[in-house]
Structure formats: structure tokens, C-alpha cells
Amino acid sequence: xxxxxxxxxxxxxxxxxxxxxxxxxxxxxxQNTVKAIAEECGAGAALFFxxxxxxxxxxxxxxxxxQKHIAYILAHSQPxxxxxxxxxxxxxxxxxxxxxxSRTYLNGLLQRVSPFTFPFYYxxxxxxxxxxxxxxxxxxxTLVTEDLFRLPYLETTEVTRSAMYELRSENH
Amino acid sequence: xxxxxxxxxVLPLMLVFIMQYAFEQHNSSSINKLxxxxxxxxxxxxxxxxxxEETIGKLKTEVARNFGISESExxxxxxxxxxxxxxQFDERELIYYKIGVPIEKLMAGGKLFGIEAEDNRMLxxxxxxxxxxxxxD
Numbered sequence: 001x002x003x004x005x006x007x008x009x010x011x012x013x014x015x016x017x018x019x020x021x022x023x024x025x026x027x028x029x030x031q032n033t034v035k036a037i038a039e040e041c042g043a044g045a046a047l048f049f050x051x052x053x054x055x056x057x058x059x060x061x062x063x064x065x066x067q068k069h070i071a072y073i074l075a076h077s078q079p080x081x082x083x084x085x086x087x088x089x090x091x092x093x094x095x096x097x098x099x100x101x102s103r104t105y106l107n108g109l110l111q112r113v114s115p116f117t118f119p120f121y122y123x124x125x126x127x128x129x130x131x132x133x134x135x136x137x138x139x140x141x142t143l144v145t146e147d148l149f150r151l152p153y154l155e156t157t158e159v160t161r162s163a164m165y166e167l168r169s170e171n172h
Numbered sequence: 173x174x175x176x177x178x179x180x181x182v183l184p185l186m187l188v189f190i191m192q193y194a195f196e197q198h199n200s201s202s203i204n205k206l207x208x209x210x211x212x213x214x215x216x217x218x219x220x221x222x223x224x225e226e227t228i229g230k231l232k233t234e235v236a237r238n239f240g241i242s243e244s245e246x247x248x249x250x251x252x253x254x255x256x257x258x259x260q261f262d263e264r265e266l267i268y269y270k271i272g273v274p275i276e277k278l279m280a281g282g283k284l285f286g287i288e289a290e291d292n293r294m295l296x297x298x299x300x301x302x303x304x305x306x307x308x309d
């Protein structure tokens with residue numbers, strides 16, 4: 001009987017560890033994927049700027065075009081698109097440019113316009129900060145889905161990753 | 173003697189766990205390397221405007237080396253004609269890529285549990301679009 005109990009204990013321990021290892025790997029891969037998508041969204045959105053203003057030496061973003069790019073990338077990114085169907089996907093994009101008005105978009109809708117000056121120390125809702133010294137696009141993707149860990153005493157339902165794409169401007 | 177027989181019966185089951193840890197680590201590490209290889213190739217493709225023969229060749233060589241497979245087993249589908257940077261969003265000017273690699277032996281002790289080799293493998297695919305940074309000539 002003692003041997004059976006020890007065997008069952010080792011078996012449960014092994015299964016728990018294996019489950020944890022598999023889920024952790026999946027969670028880390030998902031984080032990497034979300035990070036790559038955030039980078040792609042930021043890099044793509046930063047490509048669209050006002051060419052007439054650029055001729056004057058100013059980098060003024062065109063968020064309406066950038067948002068189309070981001071929406072397309074999010075819609076075609078696996079497994080994020082698949083996972084977001086089970087939960088929700090929030091994409092916050094902030095444009096800092098030579099208009100000196102930061103524009104914050106959430107899921108494609110303009111949320112806030114705030115004045116700022118370069119260099120500007122940006123902090124997000126979780127108090128994570130970064131110095132914005134050049135025209136930039138900051139993309140934060142938050143994916144809320146079902147519990148990513150199958151073990152009962154672990155619960156992670158959210159993956160958040162940010163990326164910042166910076167453009168060099170002669171004005172700074 | 174009884175305990176020895178029990179040990180002999182239980183040992184293969186316990187060994188499966190140890191092998192499975194190793195498989196998980198190996199597969200996870202390989203997938204991380206795959207992501208890095210794709211990231212490098214994608215950045216090059218952004219500059220060139222498409223996946224050149226050289227970029228595809230390097231990508232396949234790196235992936236094949238990391239996974240211990242031949243280059244012909246690496247699946248690649250993607251944009252092989254130049255795309256250009258535009259000032260208005262146009263999905264036709266995006267660079268597409270889809271890279272897949274076969275991962276053998278997902279589960280240790282497949283034969284022991286009656287899992288067919290066909291069911292014990294998968295094709296890991298990374299697929300996305302990226303914006304071209306190539307300016308028109």
C-alpha cells in the first residue's frame with residue numbers, strides 16, 4: 001500500500017510538472033508572438049506621415065492610415081486572432097509627432113489628444129515609463145482569453161506586450 | 173523479488189516523463205530559434221521589399237540546422253516580387269510570409285501508448301504580413 005501511495009504521488013507530481021511545463025512554453029510563445037505583432041503594428045503605422053509637412057522638416061503622423069494597417073495585421077495574425085475570438089483583444093496606439101499633440105487610439109477609435117513637448121517621459125497605466133525623444137508610435141496589445149494554465153492553482157488570462165517605433169527627426 | 177518486478181513495470185512509465193521533459197525543452201527551444209530566424213528574415217525582406225532568393229536560402233538553412241531537418245522540409249510561402257512603401261495603406265503592398273517546420277515526436281513513448289507516428293507529429297506554422305520599407309525607384 002505504501003508503495004502504491006508513493007507511486008501515485010510521484011505520478012501526480014510528474015503530470016503536474018509536465019502540464020505546467022507545456023503551458024508555460026505556450027504562454028511564453030504567445031508573449032513572443034504578441035510582442036512581434038505589436039512591433040509590426042508600430043513599425044507599419046510609423047511609415048505613414050504627412051509628406052507635405054515632411055518637406056518642411058516636420059514629421060506628422062497619419063493615424064487614420066496607420067490604424068488601417070494595424071487593423072489588417074491584427075485580423076490576420078495567428079494565433080492572436082483565434083485566441084481573441086474566445087476573449088477580447090485591446091490595442092492601444094499612441095502617436096507622438098511634431099504636431100506636439102499626442103493622440104491615443106483604442107481599438108481604432110480616438111480616445112484622447114494631449115499636448116506634450118520633446119523629450120517627454122511617457123508612463124502607461126501600469127506605471128511603466130519610457131523617454132520619448134523623437135516622433136514615435138507606441139503600441140500596446142492586451143489579449144484577454146481563457147486561463148492559459150490548466151493547473152487549478154495558477155491563473156493567467158491576460159497577455160500584454162508593448163512596442164515602440166521611433167523615427168529620427170532633424171528637429172530634435 | 174516482488175518489488176523488483178513492480179519496479180520493472182513502473183520504470184518505463186517513469187522514463188516516459190523524463191523523455192517528455194526533454195522533448196518539451198527541445199521543441200520549445202527550437203521554436204524560439206525559429207521565431208528568431210523568421211524575425212531576421214522578415215527585417216531583411218522589409219528592406220528589400222520582398223523575400224529574395226538569398227533571404228529564403230539563408231532562412232531555410234538556419235531553420236533546417238536548428239531543427240535537424242533538410243532544407244526541403246522547411247515550408248516557405250511568401251512574397252517574392254517587390255512591394256513598395258506607400259503613403260496610404262494598401263494591403264497589396266504588404267509582404268506576406270508563411271513558414272512551417274515539421275516537429276516530430278510531440279509525445280514521448282508514442283508506441284507505448286499506441287499513438288501512431290502520423291498523429292505524433294505536427295507542422296508548426298508562423299504566418300503574417302509586414303510592411304515594405306522599399307522606396308519605389
